[in-house]
Amino acid sequence: MTRSQAESSTDAVIIGAGAIGTAIAHELARRGVRTTSIDALPAAGYGSTSSSSAIVRFSYSTFAGVAMAWEGMHYWLDWATYVGAGDESGLARFVQSGMVLLKEPGGHHERCVPLFDQVGVPYEEWDVDELRRRMPALDPSMFGPPASLDDDAFWADPQDELPGAIWTPGAGYVNDPQLASHNLQRAAQRRGARFRFSTTVTSIETAAGRVRGVRLSDGSTIEAPVVVNVAGPHSGAVNALAGLEDTMRIGTRPLRHEVHQVPGPPGAEGVSCPVADGDTGVYLRPEVGAQLLVGSLDPACDGHEWVDDPDEFNRRVTAAQFERQVLRAARRIPALTVPNEHRGLAALYDVSDDWIPVYDRTDLDGFYVAIGTSGNQFKNAGIAGHCMAELIGAVQGGRDHDSDPLVVTGPYTGLPIDMAVFSRNRPLHPGSSFSVHG
Numbered sequence: 001m002t003r004s005q006a007e008s009s010t011d012a013v014i015i016g017a018g019a020i021g022t023a024i025a026h027e028l029a030r031r032g033v034r035t036t037s038i039d040a041l042p043a044a045g046y047g048s049t050s051s052s053s054a055i056v057r058f059s060y061s062t063f064a065g066v067a068m069a070w071e072g073m074h075y076w077l078d079w080a081t082y083v084g085a086g087d088e089s090g091l092a093r094f095v096q097s098g099m100v101l102l103k104e105p106g107g108h109h110e111r112c113v114p115l116f117d118q119v120g121v122p123y124e125e126w127d128v129d130e131l132r133r134r135m136p137a138l139d140p141s142m143f144g145p146p147a148s149l150d151d152d153a154f155w156a157d158p159q160d161e162l163p164g165a166i167w168t169p170g171a172g173y174v175n176d177p178q179l180a181s182h183n184l185q186r187a188a189q190r191r192g193a194r195f196r197f198s199t200t201v202t203s204i205e206t207a208a209g210r211v212r213g214v215r216l217s218d219g220s221t222i223e224a225p226v227v228v229n230v231a232g233p234h235s236g237a238v239n240a241l242a243g244l245e246d247t248m249r250i251g252t253r254p255l256r257h258e259v260h261q262v263p264g265p266p267g268a269e270g271v272s273c274p275v276a277d278g279d280t281g282v283y284l285r286p287e288v289g290a291q292l293l294v295g296s297l298d299p300a301c302d303g304h305e306w307v308d309d310p311d312e313f314n315r316r317v318t319a320a321q322f323e324r325q326v327l328r329a330a331r332r333i334p335a336l337t338v339p340n341e342h343r344g345l346a347a348l349y350d351v352s353d354d355w356i357p358v359y360d361r362t363d364l365d366g367f368y369v370a371i372g373t374s375g376n377q378f379k380n381a382g383i384a385g386h387c388m389a390e391l392i393g394a395v396q397g398g399r400d401h402d403s404d405p406l407v408v409t410g411p412y413t414g415l416p417i418d419m420a421v422f423s424r425n426r427p428l429h430p431g432s433s434f435s436v437h438g
């Protein structure tokens with residue numbers, strides 16, 4: 001085969017080279033599938049992945065969600081072996097710091113703790129005295145429910161204390177999500193995968209109800225019997241290129257999000273692990289240089305900032321959101337100083353209707369989707385790649401996944417992952433948190 005033939009046809013085109021897209025490329029390449037990944041941006045992980053807080057936690061609302069996250073953590077523990085040596089940029093690092101999920105009455109812990117028991121996720125229940133002892137930087141007062149800054153309730157003196165917290169020692173965060181994507185790219189390339197950057201997929205080629213390949217912004221085409229949409233916040237736009245807008249029960253939409261960066265509280269009083277705080281509506285994560293990331297848990301009082309066009313949104317941090325989130329964090333951490341300079345980032349989640357991803361085939365034969373990652377799937381990159389590669393192999397091999405859904409076995413834990421939970425045609429999951437918790 002000549003070089004030009006090799007580049008104009010392949011076994012599978014993957015649209016998107018973020019954390020999930022590169023993991024799918026790696027997993028397909030491991031199975032001997034020739035892949036070509038296309039990304040509009042100049043390098044792997046430059047899309048929403050680059051903005052990820054990269055927290056690895058297990059606190060989801062479904063068995064499959066918790067099982068996937070627990071399985072997914074093992075990929076990070078085994079990262080050097082999983083991606084292998086040979087990335088000239090070094091390897092991303094999993095900081096297994098543990099994580100605190102603060103309890104509040106009716107809080108998210110009530111959904112996920114029974115699932116921890118079912119899946120086998122190790123955890124400790126802390127009462128408020130233990131929380132005070134283990135996390136002295138945190139004020140365990142009950143401030144919630146979250147309120148906006150112009151609501152007197154936000155400033156009211158707390159009358160009670162939180163019931164305690166759930167500690168998951170296996171949780172943590174990945175120090176560099178963009179580098180993790182690059183690691184996956186290099187691992188895939190060592191098995192023959194191809195990557196083309198700064199190139200946009202402009203149309204999906206079809207014939208007789210099957211996908212035939214893609215057309216690119218440089219006018220060229222790549223023929224392939226399999227095309228995978230892993231376009232992150234552009235997932236809806238790419239589905240529209242394939243004429244699939246109205247064929248899935250579960251839709252996806254871009255949602256704007258800000259994550260702010262502030263100096264962490266000083267010395268021994270620092271916050272050394274992620275904290276999910278539904279009582280104030282923020283999450284916290286340590287960052288290099290004694291900094292702290294402050295993200296939002298989307299409390300109801302804030303509303304949602306949906307975006308029509310993922311290429312057109314305000315990429316700058318706003319004073320209003322900075323003050324709101326950082327002041328919420330400062331209620332929980334009395335030693336936190338609120339800087340005048342507003343540092344942080346604005347990025348997009350690709351949110352599904354029930355905040356649970358869609359990992360599935362579509363009504364167009366050969367066209368697959370790994371979309372709707374809803375601000376909570378970076379941690380699952382490895383296992384999502386594995387699940388998608390298993391699904392693609394099964395469906396291309398003739399399995400009717402719609403009527404006989406695939407159950408994937410987690411390679412590290414042996415846990416069953418029922419792919420029906422991630423179907424494009426599922427009813428909205430009644431147990432979902434309908435938030436970034438998943």
Ligand SMILES: Cc1cc2nc3c(=O)[nH]c(=O)nc-3n(C[C@H](O)[C@H](O)[C@H](O)COP(=O)(O)OP(=O)(O)OC[C@H]3O[C@@H](n4cnc5c(N)ncnc54)[C@H](O)[C@@H]3O)c2cc1C
Pocket residue numbers: 015016017018019020021022038039040041045046047048049050051052053054055056199200201202230231232233234238257258259347348349370373374375376377378379380
């Ligand atoms: C602010 C923020 C914080 C987050 N925090 C966490 C967290 O703490 N823990 C966690 O697990 N998850 C988190 N997430 C979610 C996680 O980062 C995402 O689920 C994950 O990175 C998505 O990866 P992806 O590969 O699907 O998409 P992306 O990284 O968005 O990649 C999609 C790629 O597709 C490309 N593309 C789109 N359209 C086209 C086209 N037509 N042609 C060619 N290329 C195209 C884009 O250029 C882009 O590079 C967070 C997300 C955000 C935004």
